[in-house]
Amino acid sequence: MSTALRGTWPALALFAFAALFPLFVRDAFFLDGLILILLWGSVASAWNVAGGYAGQVSLGHSIFFGLGAYSAALLGTKWNVSPWIALVVGAALATVMGVVIGFLSNRLRGPYFVLATIAFSQVFLIVGSRWRGFTSGSEGIPVPFRPGFWTLGLVDKRIWAYLMLALAVGVYLIQLYLERSRRGYQLAAVREDEDAALSLGVPARRLKVAAIAVSAALTAMCGTLWAQYVGFVDPFYVFSVDLSVRFALAAVTGGIGTALGPFLGAALITVLETYLRARFGGIGAGLVGIYLIIYGVALILIMRFTPEGLVPWLGRLRRRPAASPAS
Amino acid sequence: MHVIPQLVVSTLLLGGIYALIAVGLTLIFGVMRVVNFAHGEFLMLAMYLAFWCFALLRLDPYVTLVLSLPLIFGAGWLSYRLVMRPVIHASHNVQVFTTVGLSIALQNLALVLWTADAHFIRTPYYAVVVRLGGAAFNLAQTVAFVIAVLATAALFAFLRWSYTGKIMRATAQDRQAAALMGIDTGRVYSLTWAVGVTCVGVAGVLLAPVYPVYPTAGLQFVLIAYVAVVLGGLGDMAGALIASLIVATVEVVGSYLIGTAWKEVLYLLLFIAILVVRPAGLFGQRGAEAIGT
Numbered sequence: 240m241s242t243a244l245r246g247t248w249p250a251l252a253l254f255a256f257a258a259l260f261p262l263f264v265r266d267a268f269f270l271d272g273l274i275l276i277l278l279w280g281s282v283a284s285a286w287n288v289a290g291g292y293a294g295q296v297s298l299g300h301s302i303f304f305g306l307g308a309y310s311a312a313l314l315g316t317k318w319n320v321s322p323w324i325a326l327v328v329g330a331a332l333a334t335v336m337g338v339v340i341g342f343l344s345n346r347l348r349g350p351y352f353v354l355a356t357i358a359f360s361q362v363f364l365i366v367g368s369r370w371r372g373f374t375s376g377s378e379g380i381p382v383p384f385r386p387g388f389w390t391l392g393l394v395d396k397r398i399w400a401y402l403m404l405a406l407a408v409g410v411y412l413i414q415l416y417l418e419r420s421r422r423g424y425q426l427a428a429v430r431e432d433e434d435a436a437l438s439l440g441v442p443a444r445r446l447k448v449a450a451i452a453v454s455a456a457l458t459a460m461c462g463t464l465w466a467q468y469v470g471f472v473d474p475f476y477v478f479s480v481d482l483s484v485r486f487a488l489a490a491v492t493g494g495i496g497t498a499l500g501p502f503l504g505a506a507l508i509t510v511l512e513t514y515l516r517a518r519f520g521g522i523g524a525g526l527v528g529i530y531l532i533i534y535g536v537a538l539i540l541i542m543r544f545t546p547e548g549l550v551p552w553l554g555r556l557r558r559r560p561a562a563s564p565a566s
Numbered sequence: 567m568h569v570i571p572q573l574v575v576s577t578l579l580l581g582g583i584y585a586l587i588a589v590g591l592t593l594i595f596g597v598m599r600v601v602n603f604a605h606g607e608f609l610m611l612a613m614y615l616a617f618w619c620f621a622l623l624r625l626d627p628y629v630t631l632v633l634s635l636p637l638i639f640g641a642g643w644l645s646y647r648l649v650m651r652p653v654i655h656a657s658h659n660v661q662v663f664t665t666v667g668l669s670i671a672l673q674n675l676a677l678v679l680w681t682a683d684a685h686f687i688r689t690p691y692y693a694v695v696v697r698l699g700g701a702a703f704n705l706a707q708t709v710a711f712v713i714a715v716l717a718t719a720a721l722f723a724f725l726r727w728s729y730t731g732k733i734m735r736a737t738a739q740d741r742q743a744a745a746l747m748g749i750d751t752g753r754v755y756s757l758t759w760a761v762g763v764t765c766v767g768v769a770g771v772l773l774a775p776v777y778p779v780y781p782t783a784g785l786q787f788v789l790i791a792y793v794a795v796v797l798g799g800l801g802d803m804a805g806a807l808i809a810s811l812i813v814a815t816v817e818v819v820g821s822y823l824i825g826t827a828w829k830e831v832l833y834l835l836l837f838i839a840i841l842v843v844r845p846a847g848l849f850g851q852r853g854a855e856a857i858g859t
Contacts, residue, residue: 353662362838484666531671531674538670542653542656
């Protein structure tokens with residue numbers, strides 16, 4: 240038991256805090272912040288499964304998020320289907336798409352893979368915004384609000400917070416599995432040196448495709464919940480490159496290939512964004528874009544000074560005083 | 567058939583501009599092995615430069631072009647110094663995220679400074695149409711094409727015949743061997759980056775009288791440039807040139823046959839097909855994509 244939990248205390252503390260928070264805080268503004276941090280942390284973690292653990296850095300993950308979101312919106316409006324079923328449908332569609340993309344771009348590495356994923360997401364953006372008969376085109380679709388848990392029409396933000404917490408813990412556990420299991424080690428081997436991994440009999444191609452598929456399914460589930468929470472699906476948002484960058488940004492800021500990193504990154508980004516929105520909202524609404532300038536500059540600085548992200552950096556800071564007397 | 571000459575002319579006009587954007591991108595990749603994800607933002611900034619010079623100083627975009635050359639080159643050199651130099655020997659992912667960060671920062675800087683509204687330059691010759699051999703085309707677009715072709719030709723001549731150009735090509739071929747021959751590769755990189763940015767900057771100023779400018783204006787053009795650059799083989803200058811014409815053909819013929827709404831899908835599918843079937847490009851060396859170089 241103690242070995243299974245080793246190194247996870249910061250995450251346990253974070254999730255415990257998130258679990259206790261809604262018990263004491265009823266303020267809608269802060270609950271909304273918590274929900275968004277857990278949601279964006281979960282999406283970033285889902286991205287991390289492919290981008291961090293498998294080394295398949297994608298800037299097209301908004302495809303999967305959008306598939307999840309559109310599943311909720313279209314199934315809800317057209318056939319009156321429960322979002323819980325849309326969750327499964329979206330995840331299944333995203334898995335298929337993940338396998339297709341993973342399989343087609345299997346040979347590609349580095350910038351080539353990034354370019355391919357951007358191209359795929361642009362195709363989805365165009366289809367989502369132009370196929371007016373099915374997706375309502377660029378107008379977007381409002382997600383119907385039907386009260387009840389089965390229809391996910393929840394007014395109480397506390398229930399949303401616990402739903403997102405369950406999602407976050409689930410995605411965190413999947414990442415932990417990738418850090419500690421045999422399959423996870425194989426994946427790390429593929430990421431570090433694919434040719435060497437292949438020569439040792441690691442099924443590199445299958446593992447990469449599987450990682451993208453799992454990552455896609457998780458991203459789609461986040462997309463469904465997001466659409467249900469926010470209540471509106473806009474193709475220019477859910478299929479945009481900006482959104483994909485946002486997922487990657489949280490993971491990269493917090494620590495690419497670490498289980499806690501995406502949550503830390505998402506927390507930082509969401510707090511900064513919310514603060515600036517509150518500060519400059521209304522008259523100076525244009526200034527809200529400042530947070531994106533700060534992101535961009537922060538990303539450049541992180542890449543410059545601690546490219547592995549904040550979690551490994553904090554880990555080093557903590558270990559350094561302990562290590563110095565020994566040496 | 568009056569359609570054919572019109573299609574050919576449209577293709578050439580578009581292809582010329584795409585080529586200038588694409589050669590800058592492919593030059594940077596060829597020499598530095600960096601895909602510049604902020605390429606479109608430099609295009610957008612140059613368009614804004616032309617717009618503000620026109621709106622505030624009443625400067626014609628073509629006057630701006632000449633005056634702004636050192637400015638764009640300097641901005642490119644500065645962005646290399648501040649942003650790219652520290653990560654030039656880092657991994658691909660670090661470089662990808664660095665240029666993505668630069669792209670986000672520049673795009674939103676424009677958004678905060680100049681809002682998301684689309685701005686237009688209304689030059690006196692805005693609606694002047696030139697007729698030649700059964701085809702009609704916009705004057706500004708024709709001028710843009712001619713200057714783009716001249717600029718591209720100048721770049722090719724520079725790389726082919728000048729000593730500095732030879733140094734750049736040597737570094738592109740083998741950066742270690744180049745360093746062993748006494749080439750200061752750091753200086754070559756900064757020069758390459760600045761030249762690449764200048765190419766796309768010139769394209770931006772040329773596009774300003776034809777297209778509206780807004781903070782994400784660079785994206786549509788740079789996507790096309792990515793397609794052209796990969797199609798021609800990343801780092802292959804001549805390949806990028808031919809591929810730009812191919813992409814322009816697909817776009818023009820596609821919008822004629824199936825309408826403008828879906829034309830992007832055509833070249834994106836072409837892009838994906840190329841990446842899947844022959845990622846090294848039409849003329850590139852097989853396997854380049856797997857090494858990731």
